[in-house]
Structure formats: C-alpha cells, structure tokens
Amino acid sequence: MSSMSGDRGTELRQIFYESAQEILQSLNEEALTLEKHPEDLEALRSLRRAVHTLKGDAAACGYKELTSLAHQFEDVLTGEDLTRSATIVETALTAADVFSEMIEAHHNETRVPTGEPLRKLIAQLGSAGPAKTAGKKTAGKATSHKRSSGAKKSIATTVSQKSVAAKCSPRTKSAVVKTKVVKTKVARAEIETIPGWTEYECLSIETASQKSVPVQHVTLGLDPNCVMPEAALQIVRNILGKMGEILAFSPAEARHLSVAGDIEAAVATRETPDTLTQKCRVPGIIAKIKVATLASLRSATTAAAEAPAVEYEAEKARTQQRAEENSRPATAENLLRVDSERIDTVLNLVGELIIGRSMFQQTLLEFGKRFPKDPLRARFSDAFAFQSRVLSDLQRSVMKIRMVPVENLFRRFPRLVRDTARICNRNVELVLAGQETDLDKGILDALAEPVSHLVRNAISHGFESAEERQRAGKPETGTLRLAAYHQGNQVVIELSDDGRGIDSTAIRNKAVAQGLIHSDEAQRMTETELFKLIFLPGFSTAEQITEISGRGVGLDVVQNVLQRLKGSVNVESTPGRGTTFRLRLPLTLAIIKAILFRVEHRLYAVPLNAVAEMTRIHQSDVHLVDGHEVLQLRKEVLTLVRLGRPAETTGESKLFVLVVSHAGQKLGLVVDELAGQEELVIKALDTNLLSSDLISGVSILGDGRVVLILNLAAVAERRSRVRNELGTAPWGLLLPLAEARQFQELSTQDRPPQDLQNSIGAAAEGEL
Amino acid sequence: MEQFAPLRRKKDGQPVRYLVVDDSVFARKNLGKMIETFGGQVAGEAADGCAAITEYERALPDLVLMDITMPLMEGIEAAEKILQKHSDARIVMVSSVGYQENIVAALQRGARHFVQKPVKADVLYEVVKYVMGDDAVVAAIADGAHA
Numbered sequence: 010m011s012s013m014s015g016d017r018g019t020e021l022r023q024i025f026y027e028s029a030q031e032i033l034q035s036l037n038e039e040a041l042t043l044e045k046h047p048e049d050l051e052a053l054r055s056l057r058r059a060v061h062t063l064k065g066d067a068a069a070c071g072y073k074e075l076t077s078l079a080h081q082f083e084d085v086l087t088g089e090d091l092t093r094s095a096t097i098v099e100t101a102l103t104a105a106d107v108f109s110e111m112i113e114a115h116h117n118e119t120r121v122p123t124g125e126p127l128r129k130l131i132a133q134l135g136s137a138g139p140a141k142t143a144g145k146k147t148a149g150k151a152t153s154h155k156r157s158s159g160a161k162k163s164i165a166t167t168v169s170q171k172s173v174a175a176k177c178s179p180r181t182k183s184a185v186v187k188t189k190v191v192k193t194k195v196a197r198a199e200i201e202t203i204p205g206w207t208e209y210e211c212l213s214i215e216t217a218s219q220k221s222v223p224v225q226h227v228t229l230g231l232d233p234n235c236v237m238p239e240a241a242l243q244i245v246r247n248i249l250g251k252m253g254e255i256l257a258f259s260p261a262e263a264r265h266l267s268v269a270g271d272i273e274a275a276v277a278t279r280e281t282p283d284t285l286t287q288k289c290r291v292p293g294i295i296a297k298i299k300v301a302t303l304a305s306l307r308s309a310t311t312a313a314a315e316a317p318a319v320e321y322e323a324e325k326a327r328t329q330q331r332a333e334e335n336s337r338p339a340t341a342e343n344l345l346r347v348d349s350e351r352i353d354t355v356l357n358l359v360g361e362l363i364i365g366r367s368m369f370q371q372t373l374l375e376f377g378k379r380f381p382k383d384p385l386r387a388r389f390s391d392a393f394a395f396q397s398r399v400l401s402d403l404q405r406s407v408m409k410i411r412m413v414p415v416e417n418l419f420r421r422f423p424r425l426v427r428d429t430a431r432i433c434n435r436n437v438e439l440v441l442a443g444q445e446t447d448l449d450k451g452i453l454d455a456l457a458e459p460v461s462h463l464v465r466n467a468i469s470h471g472f473e474s475a476e477e478r479q480r481a482g483k484p485e486t487g488t489l490r491l492a493a494y495h496q497g498n499q500v501v502i503e504l505s506d507d508g509r510g511i512d513s514t515a516i517r518n519k520a521v522a523q524g525l526i527h528s529d530e531a532q533r534m535t536e537t538e539l540f541k542l543i544f545l546p547g548f549s550t551a552e553q554i555t556e557i558s559g560r561g562v563g564l565d566v567v568q569n570v571l572q573r574l575k576g577s578v579n580v581e582s583t584p585g586r587g588t589t590f591r592l593r594l595p596l597t598l599a600i601i602k603a604i605l606f607r608v609e610h611r612l613y614a615v616p617l618n619a620v621a622e623m624t625r626i627h628q629s630d631v632h633l634v635d636g637h638e639v640l641q642l643r644k645e646v647l648t649l650v651r652l653g654r655p656a657e658t659t660g661e662s663k664l665f666v667l668v669v670s671h672a673g674q675k676l677g678l679v680v681d682e683l684a685g686q687e688e689l690v691i692k693a694l695d696t697n698l699l700s701s702d703l704i705s706g707v708s709i710l711g712d713g714r715v716v717l718i719l720n721l722a723a724v725a726e727r728r729s730r731v732r733n734e735l736g737t738a739p740w741g742l743l744l745p746l747a748e749a750r751q752f753q754e755l756s757t758q759d760r761p762p763q764d765l766q767n768s769i770g771a772a773a774e775g776e777l
Numbered sequence: 778m779e780q781f782a783p784l785r786r787k788k789d790g791q792p793v794r795y796l797v798v799d800d801s802v803f804a805r806k807n808l809g810k811m812i813e814t815f816g817g818q819v820a821g822e823a824a825d826g827c828a829a830i831t832e833y834e835r836a837l838p839d840l841v842l843m844d845i846t847m848p849l850m851e852g853i854e855a856a857e858k859i860l861q862k863h864s865d866a867r868i869v870m871v872s873s874v875g876y877q878e879n880i881v882a883a884l885q886r887g888a889r890h891f892v893q894k895p896v897k898a899d900v901l902y903e904v905v906k907y908v909m910g911d912d913a914v915v916a917a918i919a920d921g922a923h924a
Contacts, residue, residue: 028803058800062800062801237891237893239877239878240881240891243880247889293900
C-alpha cells in the first residue's frame with residue numbers, strides 16, 4: 010500500500026500511530042512476563058502475535074524498514090523453543106524501543122533510524138536458536154519449504170533436503186510419498202508423458218475413464234506473483250475437489266512446483282470444460298488455464314494438445330488513478346477517539362449549568378419566602394428537583410468520559426522498574442494494586458512524570474543491595490508496591506518500598522547546614538515536618554545522594570506537579586523498613602464540593618474533602634506555644650492559622666475553626682464566619698488577574714457572588730515559612746485580598762456569571 | 778483511493794455484507810475502508826476468534842475476512858468452528874507469507890480463499906468477486922461515487 014495518499018493515508022497513519030502504542034505496550038508486557046516465567050509458551054506466542062500485528066499494520070502504511078525489522082524478528086520467534094527465552098526477552102525489549110523510535114520518527118516525519126543494532130540482535134537470536142529453520146531466514150520464499158516436521162531440522166539437513174528435492178524429479182518424489190498404494194504397473198508407459206502423476210493416479214484415471222464420467226485434464230499455470238504456492242495448491246485442490254473427484258494431482262507439494270512448472274490434474278467430473286475453466290480463474294493465483302477432456306488414458310497427451318484450450322490471463326493490477334477518496338463515513342465502531350478538548354467544552358457547559366442551578370435555587374427560595382401560599386411554588390420545586398437530578402446525572406456522565414483507569418499509567422512501570430533495577434543492580438519486584446481505580450485523564454497524564462521519578466528514585470536509592478538486605482534479614486528481592494485507591498473524594502496513589510528508609514537525622518543536618526532551618530528549630534521539628542523538607546527545591550544536591558539515601562533528588566518537581574493538580578504528596582518512612590510516598594489527587598479538577606466561609610466579609614472556599622471537622626472554640630481555649638497559637642483539640646495539638654486579623658478580644662469571644670488536613674498534616678483555620686456548603690465549578694484564573702498563590706481558583710455562586718478557593722498547600726507552606734523565618738504567629742494571610750473591596754462590589758447580582766473574568770479583571774485593576 | 782464497481786448480492790441487490798476479524802484495530806479499519814470502496818458493508822467486526830464466531834451467528838455475513846494470529850482463538854480454529862455449523866460460510870483468510878501452513882490448514886478445513894498481508898485493495902476485490910461467484914453481481918458505479 011505504498012501508493013496510499015491523501016486524507017485516507019493520513020488518517021490511517023494516525024490510527025496506526027495510536028494503535029501501535031498499544032501494540033508496543035503489549036510487546037513490553039509480554040516480554041516482561043516471559044522474563045518472569047521463561048516457560049510460558051503463551052507469553053511467547055502473544056509476543057510473536059504483537060510483532061506480527063505490528064508488522065502487518067506497518068506494511069499497510071508502507072513503512073518498509075519497520076516492516077522488514079518486525080518481519081525478521083517475527084521469523085526468529087517462530088517455533089516454540091523456550092530455551093532462548095532470556096535472549097528473546099532482551100531482543101524484544103530492545104525491539105520495542107527501536108520500533109517506538111521508528112514509529113515516532115515516521116509520525117514526526119523525521120529521519121527514521123536504521124535499527125541496525127536491533128537487526129544484529131535479531132540475527133544473533135536467529136543463529137543462537139538451536140536447530141532453527143535456517144532456510145526460513147535466509148530466503149523468505151524458503152518458508153514455503155518448511156513442513157511442520159521440518160521445523161526442528163538442522164541447517165545441514167534442510168539444505169541437503171533441498172538439493173535432493175531439486176535433483177529428484179517430482180514424479181519420483183511423489184511416487185515415494187505414495188509408495189504404499191502403488192500395487193500395479195499397468196499402463197505405465199502411456200502416461201510417462203504426463204509428469205508427476207504416480208502409477209496409482211494413472212490407474213485411477215484408467216478406471217474412471219472406463220466409467221461414464223468424463224475425465225478432464227486440467228493444466229494450470231500459477232501466477233508468478235503468488236508468494237504462497239502451498240496455499241495456492243490447496244485452493245486449486247479445493248476447487249477441483251468441489252467439481253468432482255480428483256484422480257491425479259501433481260505436484261504433490263509446492264516445493265516441486267518450480268521444477269514441474271504447471272499444475273497437472275485429472276478430475277472426474279460432469280462439469281463442462283468451460284465451467285471448469287471459469288471456476289479455476291482464481292485471481293492472484295492462477296495465471297493460465299487449460300482444460301481438456303481425456304477420452305481415455307492412452308490419448309491423454311494428444312488430447313491435451315488437440316482439445317480446444319481455453320487460455321486465461323490473470324487480470325492485471327488496475328491503474329492507480331481511478332477514484333478519489335470516497336466520502337462515506339467510516340464504519341461504525343464501538344470506540345470513539347475524541348479530542349479531549351471537546352469533552353472539556355461539554356464539561357465547561359455543564360459547569361455553567363450548575364451555576365445556573367444555583368441561581369435558580371436562590372430565586373426559588375426567595376419566591377417561596379415572598380409567596381409561601383402560592384400553589385405555583387410546589388410546581389416550581391418539582392420542576393427544579395427534576396432538573397437538578399438530571400443535571401447531576403449529566404455531570405456524572407460527562408465526568409465519566411474523562412475518567413480512565415489508573416492501569417493506563419501503571420502499565421508502563423513494569424518495564425521501567427526492570428530497566429532501572431538492572432542498571433542499579435538491584436533485585437526488585439513490582440507489585441501493582443488497584444489498577445481499575447478511575448482518575449481524570451488529564452491528571453493521569455500529568456502524573457506519569459512524577460510517579461516515574463519516584464519509582465526510579467526508590468529503586469536507585471531506596472533499596473539496598475542484595476548482600477545488605479541479607480545482612481538485615483530481609484528477602485533479597487525488594488518489593489516495590491504501587492497502589493491506587495479511592496479515599497473520599499480523592500484518589501490516592503501510593504508507592505511503597507521495603508528498602509532502607511530515609512534517615513531523618515541526615516535530613517536535619519543537611520537542612521541546617523544549608524541554612525533552610527535553624528538548628529534549634531530543627532530539633533523541634535517532627536519527622537513528618539522533616540520529611541517535607543526533601544520536597545524543597547534547594548534541598549537536593551549531588552552530595553546528598555549518599556547522605557540522605559538519595560531522596561530529594563528533584564523531588565521538588567514532584568511537589569510542583571502535585572500542587573498544580575491540586576493534590577498533595579507526603580512521605581512516611583521507617584529507617585530500615587522502607588518508605589511510602591502517598592500522592593493524593595482530586596477525582597477531577599473541574600467541579601468540587603466546598604465549604605464556604607467568610608474572612609473580613611470576603612467569601613472563600615476550601616474543598617470539602619480537605620475539611621476534617623468544623624468546631625467552635627472560645628478564645629480562652631487558644632494557647633500560645635513558642636509564638637504559635639495552638640489549640641488542644643481532644644488529644645491532638647492543632648496549630649492555628651488566622652486568615653484574618655489577630656485576636657484582640659478577650660477570652661469570652663468565640664471563634665470558628667475549620668480543621669483541614671493537607672498532605673497528612675492538620676491545620677486549624679480560624680475564620681470569621683461559616684457560610685455553607687456548595688458545589689463549585691472551578692474556573693481557572695489568569696495569573697495577571699490575581700497574583701497570589703494562596704488562591705488556587707475562583708468560582709461563582711448562584712447569586713453572582715465570587716468565591717475564592719483557598720490553596721491549602723500554599724497556606725500550609727506559608728505557615729511553616731512564616732514560622733521558620735520570623736518565629737511569629739501567622740495571621741492575616743488573606744488580608745491583602747480582603748482589602749480589595751471593589752472585588753466584591755463589582756460582582757453583583759445583576760451581572761451574568763459568564764462575566765466572571767471581567768469582574769475579577771476590573772477588580773484586580775482597581776487593586777493593583 | 779481507488780473506487781471499484783460495487784459488488785451487490787445477486788438475490789436482493791443489497792451490498793455484500795462482511796465480517797472483519799482481526800486483532801488489530803488498524804487492520805480492521807483498513808479492511809473496512811477497502812470494503813466500502815467495493816460498495817460493501819461491514820456487518821460486524823471481531824478482535825478474536827471467539828468473538829468472530831458469535832459475530833458470525835449474529836450478523837450472518839456473506840463473507841468473512843479472517844486474520845490468522847489472534848488472541849483467545851486463532852483464525853483457523855474460528856474458521857473451522859464456523860464452517861462446522863455453516864458449511865456454506867465464505868471465509869477468506871488474511872495473513873502474511875510466513876503463515877502459509879496455517880493458510881493451507883484453513884483451506885483444508887473449508888476456507889475459500891486467502892489474501893496476503895499487506896492487503897491490496899485490487900487483489901482483495903478480485904478475491905471477493907471470485908469467492909462470491911454467482912452470488913454477487915457487479916453493479917454500475919454508484920451515483921455518489923467519484924469516477
């Protein structure tokens with residue numbers, strides 16, 4: 010299909026590109042399975058199937074290099090010899106990489122790599138295989154010579170057999186095959202002129218021709234372009250067999266075809282020569298047909314010459330310029346590949362609808378207050394209830410479209426673990442769990458890099474060497490566990506190893522040495538707080554790799570991505586027992602349930618899933634410890650963060666405290682007033698509109714009021730920074746925002762919600 | 778893309794209905810496109826041998842394009858199973874050169890023909906025409922098609 014052109018070609022290539030990724034993935038997976046279970050015949054078969062499919066697809070796209078490489082590889086994989094599993098695995102993994110590069114190059118229309126190293130590997134694999142069918146590799150055509158019994162024959166045997174076959178006349182050869190049925194030598198002299206027919210066959214013809222059924226002598230010339238003569242012969246046999254009884258057929262096997270030339274067959278049939286001719290017109294296989302009725306065996310040769318012969322030339326390939334791309338839509342498939350942007354648009358509209366619902370609800374409430382007795386009110390309520398139920402369903406369905414199982418992310422790790430473990434000379438077993446957990450596709454894609462990073466880190470620095478593990482009384486092979494599960498409205502991805510763990514003392518020393526924390530501060534820090542330090546950008550330098558077991562190398566990148574995704578990461582570690590990284594992610598980024606509260610008359614929100622509890626305390630419950638306001642909440646000591654002004658009042662006043670947990674840490678947010686719970690549609694905010702990392706997004710309520718969504722990660726981070734730097738109680742984090750009065754005023758009820766950006770923009774201009 | 782004279786079923790003049798069996802999405806799409814240019818209709822698709830059998834029962838296509846190497850059940854077995862129940866099933870094996878023995882095996886079990894991968898549209902068209910035999914007629918080029 011080298012002539013593939015235009016839209017159709019592009020479209021097919023795109024499909025190829027996408028489907029090839031899946032094939033490569035399964036190639037990787039099967040190779041790894043085979044590595045684990047070298048005796049797994051099914052894995053080997055699946056591996057071959059993957060290569061085979063790739064070959065077929067690549068060929069249809071006209072990617073010659075890829076096709077030929079895959080073809081060679083597939084060839085050496087033929088046979089069910091499991092002794093070479095290790096080499097096969099190595100080659101297959103290299104192949105997956107090389108194929109991937111080539112496909113990528115084709116896709117980007119850059120220069121396609123030659124894949125020479127892979128070619129060598131394949132060649133080695135081919136020659137390493139004990140008693141492989143060498144003929145098969147040296148010449149593509151030779152495949153046809155391979156018989157099932159010949160599969161295990163050595164090179165020498167195959168070659169000698171071939172030469173024997175070449176020397177032998179096909180007649181003798183088939184005679185040998187059919188010796189057991191040769192009983193008589195009647196009429197041998199007469200049929201000598203028809204090559205390839207055995208005595209037995211001649212006898213059959215003789216017998217048949219004495220009956221009333223006419224015998225047709227069919228001579229067929231194979232299409233020289235036919236690459237599968239064996240299959241061609243079988244087709245001819247099938248056709249003739251349907252017409253009548255095949256009395257003689259030569260050659261018996263395709264390997265004699267080149268010597269014998271045409272196919273000679275005798276068929277006892279009541280069909281006319283014309284019908285026979287027509288039936289034998291097999292496109293792509295038969296190029297020449299001659300049918301003659303055998304009066305009797307004696308006249309066989311002459312009859313063939315005299316009878317009106319019908320010649321048939323196989324139809325040649327049609328001209329290229331026939332018709333343009335046909336415009337009918339593609340065949341219906343159950344799977345639809347859609348640009349994720351389109352789904353985002355729908356999701357966005359659903360978001361607007363949800364805002365609309367809030368507006369409706371507000372109005373309805375007001376209506377109810379004003380006309381409590383109006384019968385219309387109940388009907389409004391019913392209509393509204395129905396509407397919101399459908400809307401919820403709609404929202405869920407749209408969300409579901411974006412959801413993909415975590416498996417899509419996890420499946421790449423077996424290979425990564427294997428390669429990294431090999432480089433680092435570690436024995437690591439990867440255990441996956443919870444692959445079926447669904448997560449927003451956008452989030453999942455963004456997670457690939459950080460999770461890979463953590464996996465590599467865990468293997469290269471987390472695990473001890475085999476000897477060290479033995480000394481510590483642990484199994485030689487380390488276990489790396491990657492699990493995903495739902496927790497409330499979040500998805501947790503957990504990566505745990507049973508390695509040496511993180512040495513908190515080393516972190517402490519390093520952090521003090523780098524001036525990140527005061528030494529006395531360092532002594533007071535809990536282990537969790539210390540572990541948090543490894544995510545700081547400045548914390549990783551080359552020399553630390555040894556000192557702190559290597560953790561911290563580029564971990565700030567992980568942190569950054571997680572923050573962008575409105576998730577969090579925390580780490581737990583027990584020296585000598587292992588380390589666990591826990592990534593928490595929101596199910597989706599677009600719509601959240603949130604608790605609303607007010608600080609300095611301004612409305613804010615925090616995601617509901619971050620709120621552990623809400624409580625009301627007396628000012629007198631607040632204690633000052635080391636310059637921080639803390640609260641004894643049952644048995645826990647909670648650090649308080651005042652978002653508004655510091656407390657000036659006496660111990661009699663009451664405070665609202667929102668207990669939020671972020672990255673495994675709990676904080677008490679002191680707020681002025683709680684304002685209820687809402688479903689918020691998060692809108693992204695341009696940084697030039699509002700430049701504070703304390704706000705992660707913004708939303709709009711049904712009555713048109715703007716809500717700022719608090720970025721808990723930043724609040725937590727700010728809190729520790731303030732404490733570390735100044736040693737003073739943090740307060741008034743949100744005051745600068747609250748002072749932008751216009752903000753609130755601008756976004757009044759008469760403004761449609763769509764104008765959100767404008768109102769904020771105007772507010773921000775006033776502020777800046 | 779080449780346009781072929783549409784092949785119609787002789788009995789009712791409807792498009793020839795195909796079942797496309799291949800574990801590669803790509804190959805199925807590719808064959809599907811070719812079938813369209815033959816004026817045919819994809820009555821069903823299957824990605825493995827087991828699905829092929831169920832799909833055959835459901836769609837009862839005029840012609841099956843069957844890949845050989847597939848997961849769960851290979852093409853030969855699927856072809857054999859289909860033919861056991863529907864001896865008149867028209868099955869065309871689609872496979873690469875390296876699988877000649879398998880094709881021969883399939884042909885011995887009653888498959889009608891084979892085409893070689895990568896499939897060329899003109900070759901497939903001829904094969905289909907041949908396998909359909911008297912049960913298909915070549916219709917005039919459809920109005921909508923570009924000449």
